[in-house]
Amino acid sequence: MIEARAIEVAIIGGGITGLTLALGLQKRNTNFHIYERAQSLREIGAGIGFTPNAERAMLALDPRIHEAFKSVASKNASDWFQWVDGFSGVNNDKDTVKEDLLFNMYLGERGFEGCHRAQFLKELVNHLPQGCVTFGACLDTIIDQGENERILLKFHNGTIAEADLVIGCDGIRSRVRQLILGENNPASYPAYTHKKAYRGLIPMEKALPALGESKVNTRLMHLGPDAHTLTFPVAGGKLMNVVAFVTDPGEWPYTEKLSAPAEKKSAIEGFSKFGGAVRTIMNLLPEDLDEWAIFDTYDHPASTYYHGRICIAGDAAHASSPHHGAGAGAGIEDVTVLATVIEVAQTTLLESPDKSRSGVLNAALATYNAVRLERSQWLVESSRILGEIYEWQYKPTGRDKKKCEEEVYWRSHKIWDYDIGQMLQETTEYYKQRVGA
Ligand SMILES: Cc1cc2nc3c(=O)[nH]c(=O)nc-3n(C[C@H](O)[C@H](O)[C@H](O)COP(=O)(O)OP(=O)(O)OC[C@H]3O[C@@H](n4cnc5c(N)ncnc54)[C@H](O)[C@@H]3O)c2cc1C
Incomplete structure (x- = not known):
């Protein structure tokens, strides 16, 4: 009889995606550790706005994240x-x-409120448990040691670590993306x-x-x-x-x-x-x-966000131009799905320890991929188009304000009105089908 064992998640990168994932996992009693290449957690001195769907994802992921945002958000005077x-x-x-x-x-x-990035990050960090981040850990490579064995992580400073699942939240120039898609694949690199x-x-x-x-x-x-x-x-x-x-x-x-x-x-x-x-x-x-x-990543989008028990989320998966103001919000949607499906997978493994550990974790990431790929890649494309509309370069709209309005309206509402509850329902249903199968 195989002994039941909780999942250990390695999060690569401590930006908004990595930290919100960490809090979502903590809330779901899932073990995690963050590996960050910098010597501290920090954000730049600039503003960031969160769309209404991002706020709903924060609430679903962990209400503490939403409270953290609200505590530093500035209300717009106009609705x-x-x-x-x-x-x-x-x-x-x-x-x-x-x-x-x-x-x-x-x-x-x-209503699409803005905040100071560093202030938001500080609020998130306040909720992190002591000792959950290793600094100066720049990921070099990942070795899958095979069925039911842990995955090996190797860092540039020569240190190694182990985990059951690896989630690359390592930003636009993601190393994990290169390892999943291949170093010679143009989809591994963003473009200007x-x-x-x-x-x-x-x-x-x-x-x-x-x-x-x-x-x-x-x-x-x-x-x-x-x-x-x-x-x-x-x-x-x-x-x-x-x-x-x-x-x-x-x-x-x-x-x-x-x-x-x-x-x-x-x-x-x-x-x-x-x-x-x-x-x-x-x-x-x-x-x-x-x-x-x-x-x-519009020119060469990723064909998949996962391989085996390794995946990418946030900018690592779908770095977008910022014209929708929704890139970080899309990362929070990603990790809401991830935290949800990892919790269900953990329950499967604790209740049925003789199930294939790799198989269950693979099904969890396949679920994440199925739920998130299309919407997040549409965001990358639509953000590009919005940037062109705002600069009167997009041929179908030109400088015509009515046409610009129609185009901006449906694109924005596709993001803002997204049903997070439905997204999570699809997540659990898809996972059940995969694991049942
Ligand atoms: C001008 C501009 C304005 C924007 N405005 C908005 C906005 O208003 N609203 C919005 O939702 N989004 C906005 N965005 C997008 C948003 O900034 C990003 O989507 C978001 O910050 C990405 O977060 P992340 O955690 O995925 O990546 P990052 O913030 O890039 O974090 C990645 C982390 O991984 C670490 N790391 C990298 N490589 C390694 C490695 N090999 N090993 C270990 N650690 C590693 C990095 O040090 C970093 O801490 C804007 C972007 C820009 C450029």
Whole structure:
């Protein structure tokens, strides 16, 4: 008789995906350990917004995650997300910050609130049990030692670890993705979307007098040709978050990094032909800016998110451009499915220890793959299209505001209205079919 044994999950990477997975597993009494290549858990000093579906996924995964977000989220003053003509201004008058409203969408009760990334991460970390993260652990390779044996993890510093399941939450340049799909497979690597973004936070005491109340305290997308800007309040309304995207026909010059210091004058130049509001925003940006290359996995999507007992989640699986503001939210949807199916698989193994351990865990990951692949890859594609719509480059919509509205409406609602309960029901049903079979 085989002895019943709980599952040990190795999480590679401690970003939003890895940490929310850890909390979801902890809530379901599943053992996990996080391996993080950095020396601490940290996030960049920028804003992030969560769509309504992401909030519902947080609640389903672990209400503590939702509480953590709400404790640092800034409410939008308006229940309407507004898309404005950032280019023309009103008659392109240099002295006015008024912009024509192109269209708006009702956000409802859970209304796409923003927060400061580092503040959210800190709240998540507060809930983690002591000693659950090994720092300086940069994954090199994974060895599957065979049926019912543990998987071996090897790190660049020469250390090794073992686990029953490995979940790569190691971001856009995921090593686990390379190991699953193959190092020579183009689908193992993200590609430059030929857009880059200047990101900055403007203190509200500067933004408010320059732009006025209605521009600084709610979510606004400023559209224009070959560039666009998103603004929303963060840090309890003390800061205005700015993400200013420009199309870049050239190549990203760095191979090792996706962000680099940038001069404020580049952002000012990039929007010099825009209306008064957008030009004012660029002038208010801090001097020490970073520019971020927008890479995604659209050109060569992954054909699968798992192999055996190893899988990828979050950006590691489906790195998306950020134009839907839904990449991290999609990672939280992923790990909600993973935590749910791992809990069920653990119950199977504890109740029926003579079942094939590898077979049960493989069925759990096959379930995750079946439930998540299509929707998350659609997000990658749709985010690309949205970026083009916002910069009047998408041929079917051009500069026609009615057509832009229709396109943005159905795409956004496909994300926002997603039924998380139904997703989890499908998860358990699919798993039962697999294990029964
Ligand atoms: C400009 C911009 C704006 C965005 N805005 C939004 C938004 O408003 N809303 C939204 O939902 N999403 C947004 N996103 C997307 C969001 O930032 C990402 O989807 C999310 O941060 C990905 O989290 P992750 O945990 O999957 O990956 P990451 O945050 O990249 O974390 C990966 C972790 O793995 C570690 N790691 C990497 N390799 C290894 C290894 N070999 N071994 C061990 N550890 C490793 C890294 O150090 C890191 O800690 C935006 C993205 C950009 C670029």
